[in-house]
Each structure stands twice: as structure tokens, then as C-alpha cells.
Amino acid sequence: MSYVVLARKYRPRSFEEMVGQDHVVRALTHALEQGRLHHAYLFTGTRGIGKTTVSRILAKSLNCVGPDGQGGVTAHPCGVCSACREIDADRYIDYVELDAASNRSIDEIRELIERAAYKPTVGRFKVFMIDEAHQLTKDAFNALLKTLEEPPEYLKFVLATTDPEKMLPTVLSRCLQFNLRPMAPQTVAEHLTRVLEAEQVPVEPGALRLLSRAARGSMRDALSLTDQAIAYGGGQLQEASVRAMLGTVDRRHAERLVQALAARDGRAVLAEVDGLRDRGLSAAGTLEELARLLQQMAVEQAVPGALDETDPDTEAGRRLAPALAPDETQLLYSMAVHGRAELPLAPDEYAGLAMVLLRFLAFPSAEGGAARSAAPPSRSSAPLVAPAAAASVAVPVVSPRGDATAARAPAAASSHTVAPAVPAPPVAPEAVRPAPAPVAAAAPVPAPRVPVTPAAPPQASAPVRAASARPQPPVAADEPPPWMDEAPFEGEVVARPAARSPRSADPEPEPAPHDVPDDPQDAAPWPDEAATAPAPAMPARRALPEVARTPLGDRWAEAVAGMQATGSLVALVRELALQSELVAIAPAADGQGEQWQLRVEREPLRAPPLVDKLQKALQAWSGKTIRLEAVAGVAQDSPALRETERLARRQREAEEVIQSDPLVQSLLAQFSTARIVPGSIKPV
Template sequence: MSYQVLARKWRPRSFREMVGQTHVLKALINALDNQRLHHAYLFTGTRGVGKTTIARIIAKCLNCETGITSTPCGTCSVCREIDEGRFVDLIEIDAASRTKVEDTRELLDNVQYAPSRGRFKVYLIDEVHMLSTHSFNALLKTLEEPPPYVKFILATTDPQKLPATILSRCLQFSLKNMSPERVVEHLSHVLAAENVPFEPDALWLLGRAADGSMRDAMSLTDQAIAFGEGKVLAADVRAMLGSLDHGQVYGVLQALLEGDARALLEAVRNLAEQGPDWSGVLAEMLNVLHRVAIAQALPEAVDNGQGDRERVLALASALPAEDVQFYYQMGLIGRRDLPLAPDPRGGFEMVLLRMLAFRPADADDAPKPVLKPVGISQATADPAAPVAALASAEPSPPAAVVPPEPVVAAAQLEVPAPATADHVPEAEPEVELKAEIEAISVPEPVAEVVDLPWEEPAPAPVPVAAAPAPAPAPVVPAAPPQAAPAHDEPPFDPSAYAAVGMDRDDEPPLDDDYYSGESDPVGFSYLDELAEHVQEEAPKPAAQPLPAAKPATGLALQWLELFPQLPVSGMTGNIAANCTLIAADGDDWLLHLDPGQGALFNATQQRRLNEALNQHLGRTLNLRIELILPEQETPAQAAARKRAERQQDAVTSIEQDPLIQQMIKLFGAKVRQDTIEPVEALVDQGQ
């Protein structure tokens, strides 16, 4: 017996054997079961999706000896003759070869005769869109009102070419393309029944090459069996189709992810051995990046149409979203410019090297700046506290002693202008105050505390107890390390101050700034303008992290000490600064991260922080980060608390300074708290 190809051998003979097209089969089955039969059907769709197969099954359903049914027996003489293609009342017409109007008239002359054997005479006109205009016109009347024993089944791959008059006379069913998953599933069933060994990757290659056609998939499978000597292997199918190894695309993307130029060019060299279409390779990369972007936005929406869903999800978790968008845009532009390159391979390599050179700045191979120490006082840490989780870490060298700088606060005056001349200050206090201001010296300084490197130093508004007559002053007084009670202040001694350079805008007005006049007995216009100007340009305090519920102890305190030593920056540094160490079971560490930072957190940030810890401690940790609000103080909260304490010290030093108190007493001035800044903030701002 001669060999029968798989496409014919496995052609469905009933509706239950059909693969896919459920939306069409449901309507036909219900119509047959309820005896609601139309006289003309039109099936549209690409090649190999089942148009002719469904038409033949309908012919069996209408003429089966058991009666009109959606489940023909398949064993009666009518069913066997239809399956063998020799049933006299099933007239199959190839419209592509019988386009003339004479052929159509000959067909219509036979319509008037009753069927010879079956219940209905079925006309199957394939590729009906190839008929001429005259043929369509000749068919119109018969197609609209055929004899009750005649059924027309039309099939076409191009329904747009059919006249509207034909479309309006038929029930139209559009058959869908076969998805690769459905093709692979059916091929697995067929090859298992045929006892042909196969590899799943080979079936995915065949499913994609079929391009939605089940008949093409079966024909390619026949070819693959012959090519592989009775086996369907991925390497043989790839060689037969001349297709690109999909895994090599992931090799290129993995090299981009790691920033390895050597591995990137090696992957291009392996691709060049297959002589690929470089524009097609870029298109494959763009398809993968598109699916990776979908996986990052909605993982459950990723299909397995290419048999690589797990690899797409793994790449989506390792590649930052901004990198995916960047590579996709670069690939689109590179594919557009590829024809302009002197050599296609060189143009492809330049696209990849451009992706590597212009990747986002916070990538792993980007230069990482050395961070300044965070605002956590190392002297306040308990040196005797055990650090169980860091026992295997290398001991860190002692911190260098930083020369202390004074905590000096800048303030500004608001001196109200009196309404009458009775408030003119006497000459002697005025001259005495001038001499005191010119002889200011800086008292005992305090240690410096550095802000977080990514935050701009900004004063935090600190409430101060109401004073009898509060007012700001434009001098730069000093504050002791800790504010002492008012009754312990030493008496004011002008000789204890040394001259400190001040800008003209910060000096108090001299004698020549005062004048007498009828309309303004005592003029403080200079001070008024200065106060209004500074009040308009006073910076607004920046938002600070919320204070922690509890002070840091135990593991949380160890994290405060460890954080300044980690080589992290950017978003990774911000994530680490808002974490606290919750558990350290050997090499398994658990951190809690403030949920407010969740928008910046992803798997890449966790991996980079884990690598920084491994590098610093000299061992491999298994780091896990959960979005739970820390109950104890984080490094960011500690830095904010230190800034608030410095601000409070500055405000207290201003209010308790003898010179300020004397100015308040003499001039009735008020201290503006929003203009007070610790000296560290002024130094950072270059003032």
C-alpha cells in the first residue's frame, strides 16, 4: 500500500476530531441538532485551517444514513464514500480553474436534478473569490433560492474580493489561525500515535514555522521525519528550516544584562556562523523584549507561544524595566538604520555596542561614587554590644577623627519701626552694641554629622517654647554642644568674642543708617527691606522621613553601623537607607523596607544590595527584603533625627545667646526660626 501523508491520514472525519475553531463548530452543531439548516455557508480563513474539512463533515452530517445529525456514524456507505472522496452527491468545484461564466451555467443546469443517493446535493466551491463577475451574477438567483435538496458551501482565503450580494446570501464563518500551542499539542498526539521519537523544542520550531496552518505543520512534520531518518530532533528541524536558534537571542540579552562586551561579541560570532538575516535577528530580540515588558507589567499575560515562557519570566525579573524600554527603543532605531551600515553584521554589532555603552547610569558596571558617611554618630554606638550576625565579617578600621566645627546658626532680624520718636534708642547702647558685634568670636565647637548623600540639607521646622519677646537677629552666634539652662549662662563679656567676617547683607545697620525726619522720626528702612527680602526668598523645609516607633537596638543598631560601610549608591543606597535588619540566621538575612519606598524597589535593587553585602563581608549571604514598615530606626530616620537635633541646638543657641537677648531687649526684635540653619548646612550650601 502506498504511503499516505500525515495531512491526509489525520484529516478530521467528525466535529469532535477537529482541533480548534470552537466558535464555528458550536454554531454548526447546534444548527444540525435543532434542524435549523441554512442553504448557503461561507467559510473564510487562511490555508490549512479546516475550511474543506468542515465542508465534508457537514456533507456527512446531512447525508448520513442514521439521519441528519451532528455526529455521523462514519461507518455507513455514505460516510465511507465521502471520506474516500467518491460520493456522487458531493460536488467539489475548484473555482480557480473554472472561472468562466459557461462553467457556472453548466453547474446551475444540474442543480434542478434531485440527489442520486444522498438526502442533499452539496456543492462545495473552493476559492470562490476567483470566479469572474459574470459568474457571480449568474450564481446570484440560484444562491438566493435554491431547491430544498441543494446546499451550497463556499470557501475562500480572500473574502474581501467577494461581492456584497454574495456575502448577504450566505452564513459567514471566519476560521482562526492555529496558535503554536495548539499545533504543538496536536503534533505531539500524532507523533505519539505514529511511534515517531521527537523533541519538544523541535515541535515548537515546526509550530512557529507553520504560521497558523495545521496542514503546513503536518507537511513540515513529514519533511522533518524524512530529514531526521525517522526522528524529529530540534537540531535537524533547525537545519531543515534554516531558522535562528532562539536560545542565541537569549544569549545576546544575557550578555547585555551582565554588561559583558566579550560575551556579546562572542554571541554575535556564533550567530554569524549560521549566516542569518541580521534584521531578522533584531526583530527576534525586539519580540523577546516586548514579551519581557509584558511580563514585568502583568506576568500572567505572558503566553507560551514560543515555548519559552519561563525564560521570559526569568529575564523579566533580572532586567530592570527602564533597561527593557531602552533596549527596545535602541533596537527599533538600529533596525531602521541597519540598511545604511556598510556591513550588516557590523551594523548589528554597533547596535549592541550602543546598547551597552548607553545603558542606564545605575547599571552594575557603571562607576559607583564613594558615599559620604551617613548621619549616624559612630561614637554613640555601644562598642561592647555583640554583633552576632557580623561575626565572620572583617573588622572595619577605626573612623578617622574629624576636627570639630562650630554649630553656628544664621538668623535674620525683624525690627518693627516704632510709630513715634519716643522709641529712638539712646546713643550709648547703640555704640556699645556696635562695638560688641565687631568683636564676635566663635566659642567651643561640636562634632560634625554628615547628611545622607542623596538628600539636600534642609532645616526641619522645630517648635520652640514661647519666649517673652522672641525676635530674629542677623548675626551669626555660636551654640555650645548642648544647650545649658538659662540660669547657668555666664554673664555677657564682649571681650570673649573675636571678629568674624560677615557679608554686608548680614551686618546690623551702623550709625549712618539711622536718620531723623518729620515723616519718619527713626528710619529702619534698610532692616525692613532686608527682612521682607529674606522672608520672600526663605527656602521651604523639605519633607523628612517619619520618625521610627522605637530606637534602634540589637540587629537594627548593627544595621545602622554597617550601612555607611556598604558600597551602594543611587536607588540601591536609598533602599538600604530605608531598611532595618530584622533577622540574621547565619547567612540568611531578612530586611524590612518602608513600603513608601516600594516604587523604587525591585529584584534588581535587592540583587545589588545583596552583592554589596557579599563584597563587604567577604562571604555569600542570602538576602530577603519584605515591604513591611520597620518598627525600629532606619539609617534614613537616624539621619533625619540628627538633623532635627542639630536644628534644635541651633535654635536654642540663638535664643539663649546673650547678644541676641540684648538686641531683643533694646530693639524689640524677633528671631525668625525659619532662617536659622546649623553651620553644617551653610557649609554644604557654599555659604
């Protein structure tokens, strides 16, 4: 007798033998026991999880007659009657399985509908099972709709698909839908244990874990891999042989990678990648094992003690959980998961693996970032100026007028205490307002003074008041918004700020008569800003594109313009003519006509069909025999470059006209926030 593979030999024969699909088994069992039978069932789910198996068990339940031949519809088929045995052997005449992957046209569905008109031959019900139903054509679905909605009482439809999204909504609405779920690795491992015990094959627990994970929820894949592993291991299942067969990466490699990444040791990371390359281990498998380890670490960080104690792989996740911060664990997990999709795009998979891991090193360490952010600046941490070096230190102080003054050199022997240098906060030019001449007014609150390094003789060593101590006027309603302070980008036309005199400035609290300025210059009248402040320079203009014009370029431009006027240049042929440069004209080799050589940069435009079409258009326009030849090279004088130069020149002329207009200049001078929006000037 020939060998039967494990996936067929241990296919469940009843609902009791089904594993991992309790929700489907329970619903169908109750429906069969209560006689609430639907006329159409739809089973969805990934490959190898039991869709066809459930369909066959349902067909046996509907047609089972029991060992004595007197049974009826049951949720527990006997498995010994002729109907049960023939359905298991796939030769029951009233149970039809149609593979829609190869029988998807309307002709097969019409034949199936014709067979539905006849009553069952030997059974109680006819059961039509359509596998991979989503591959049926739209016409086939439409032909099936009426029969699927109102089939004869003796007919049951069972549809199975791995992609229900491709099913027509009208079909889905006519079926009772059951979604079969992928099985957990523990469920797969338990079933494999029973199968291997029945087969009397020795197995190591580590080998079972590898097989159950590699199956990815598919019991058929798990049994097929087990068959392969038994053959690979010579009749036994050992963890080392199964790992070698599957190409699975050992957990220890992932542990070393996590330790190196946590230590920010790029050299160790690259050494581990090179070791994986030398051993021939899969880069995708490495990222998969790394993601599995990081998932366990994240679980341990979020819920300590929640990992499965019976799984020996969880010990590494529990031990390495403190190595990374929770946010770093999540970041590295995301990189490992998404990095698998990038491996085919890399020069080789190990280079892609190295880039995925080095990407994590590009982010700063969580501990370093936390340490930097957790240490606020304090006075004690500011650098102190030594008395011996105080003579070479100059402290800039912002005056109320916005200019910076330097402290004078201190005396050689000074008894003043050296205080840390506190730089004044930067003040925006538009925020500084000139103060009017001092007049008698109510005495304001004295401004605090900032001690600085002694930098003047005793008679001139009075502390200088900081600019921030003077009360600032409120921002006027016509002041520019904050984003207007950004530097203009290249080519933007910026308005010149209007000059303001002290008399036109916003009112400011006036000092009291006894509030004498420390610096005599503060009491002097301020000159008009319009006379002292230089006008901001306008941004440099962009250089206009210049074309190195040639006589051959003039001739080709004239020819292209003539062909365009006749309408003979369309689509890619027109693009070829515009992007070409005429570089040579010579007599043809056969003595008939001329040979024109065009230089074209883009390879698709040099295609022979396009060159032939352009040649015919040129001959029709000129009335001469001209043969075209397209060579590779960058065009220096093409009609397209000439047109670009012409448009740029027109744009420059239009901008100059607007900028030199007296009305525009007066508006820019009158309103400080006015500017010409870049790109708004268009030549007419």
C-alpha cells in the first residue's frame, strides 16, 4: 500500500476530531441537532485550517444513515455507513466538489445548475461544494444567484474561499457565513503531539515549537512540515535538524543583537550580522525572531509576570526586558517588523538587515535624553569668570535702543564679587521701540539691575540696567504675525520696512524726574531711525537660463515650429522634436537627400518608431528627402531650452515692472508688513 501523507491520513472525520474551530463546530452541531438547516454555507479563512474538512463532515451529517441504515440527519456521523465511507473517499455521487480555481467560467456553473434539477441518487441531500469560490467570474456568479437563493429542498450549497472580499455582495447575502480562524501555536503543537505519538516518531519539545510556529496557524502546513522534518531527520524530530530545515534563526542571535543595540555598540551589531552571513542564516528569519523576542520584552515591561511560564523562550524576554526603555522596545519592534518588507529592496538581504539595525542606533538613547531633559539649568552650573581673566571678558548688554554695548576693562585690583555672566535675551528688531525724551511723569517701579563682571573704573562701575527691565509697549494690531519673521526663500520679493521716528512710535511709560540714566548717552535725543538704519538688501535674483545658440539650432527650431504649425507633431513625437538638438547635417550615404543627426538625452525618445514618425513629418514639411539619426547625449540648444529661456526672461521683465512701479513702492513703504507674494506675478 502506498504511503499516505499525514495531512490526509489524519484529516478529521467528525466534528469531535476538529481542533481550533470550536465556534464553527458548535454552531453547526446545534443547527443539525435542532433541524435548523440553511440552504447555503460560506466558509472563509486562510489555507489549511479546515474549510474542506468541515464541508465533508457537514455532507456526512446530512446523509448519514447510521450503522443499521435507519439513521437520520445527525451531528455525529457514524463513519461506517456507505455514505460516510464514500464521502471520506471522495467518491460519493451526491457530493460534488468543484474547484473554482480551474473551473471558473459560466459554462461549468451552468452544468452544475443542470445537475441541481435532479434529485439525489442515493443520498438524502445533494451537496455542491465550490472551493476557492472567489475566483468565479462575474457572469458565473450571476448565473448562480437564482439557484443559490432558492435551491430545491434537497440541495445544499457549501462555498469556501480564502478571500471573501472578492465575493459579490449579492452572494454573501444569500449564505450563512462562518469565518475559520488561524490556530494558535499551542493548539497546533498539541495536535502534532498526538499525531507523532500515533506514528511512534520520537520528537523533541523544541522541534514541536518550531514546527507549530512555522505553520502560521495552518494545520495542513504543520502536518506537511512534519512530514518533511521526519524525512530530513531520518525518522525522528530533533530541534537542531528542524531548525536547519526551516532556516530558523536561533534565539541566542536575537538576544545578542538586543544586547548590542541596547549598549549602542554598532561594531558588535555589524559583527553579529557578519556571523549570520557566514552561517547562511536568513535575514528575514533574524528579524522575525528579533520581533518575537521584542514582543515578549514589551509584554514583560507592561505586565510583569504575564509571559507563559511553560515556554522556555520567555526566559530571554524576561531577562532582557530591563535592557531597553518601553518606548525603545516599541521603536525597535516596529523597525524589525517593517524592515522585513525592505529586505528585497536592498542590494542584498544582509545589507538590508544591517541598515534596519543601524537605523535604531541613529536615535539617541532614552537614558541620555532623559538625563539631559531632567537636569534644568541652574546658577551653580553656569561657568564663573575668574578674576584674573576678567579683563578679557566682555559682556554684551542690550540697551533700550536695541544696540549692544561692551563692558569696560576692570581695574587690576577689584573688590567686587564676580557673578556669572547672564546674557540678555535676544530682542527682535521690530519689538524694540525708541523712547521719547524724558519728561516729568509718575515714577515707575525701578527696574532690576543685573550684576556683571567689573569692567570699569570705580567711578564708572555702576551696574547696567538690562533691556528687559524697561516696560515694553503692547504689540500693535498691525504688527506682523510671528511667521513673518522667517527668512524669505530664494526669489521672494520682500517689502522694505517703513522707517519710524520716535514721535510716531507707540507711547511708552516715561521715567520719573529723579530716574537719571546711568549712561549720559541715554539722555541724549535719539536720531531718526530713517537716517541711521540701512535699508535691507533685496534678495539676489536668479540667473536666467542661457542657451548656447548655434546656426544648426536655429535651423532645427525653424523646422520644429513649421511642423507644429501644420499639426504633424503629436504626443511623444512632439516631445522628441522639442527635446532634440541638431548637431550635424551631411549628405546621405546613398547620395539621396541629407542625413540629419539629432542629439537626444532620454532613451525612450530615441526609440526607432518615434524617430521614423518624426522623419516622415520633417520630409512632409520640407519636401526633401531627409533621414534622421538619434544619438545619445545632453542637448545644449533644443527648442525646449529656447522656450524655457524665453519664458524666464518674460517672467523677469514682469517682476521688474511690478517692483519699479511707484504705487507698489509707496505701498511697501507705507505698510511695514506688506510684501509681494512670490509667484503671484505672471506675465501677460
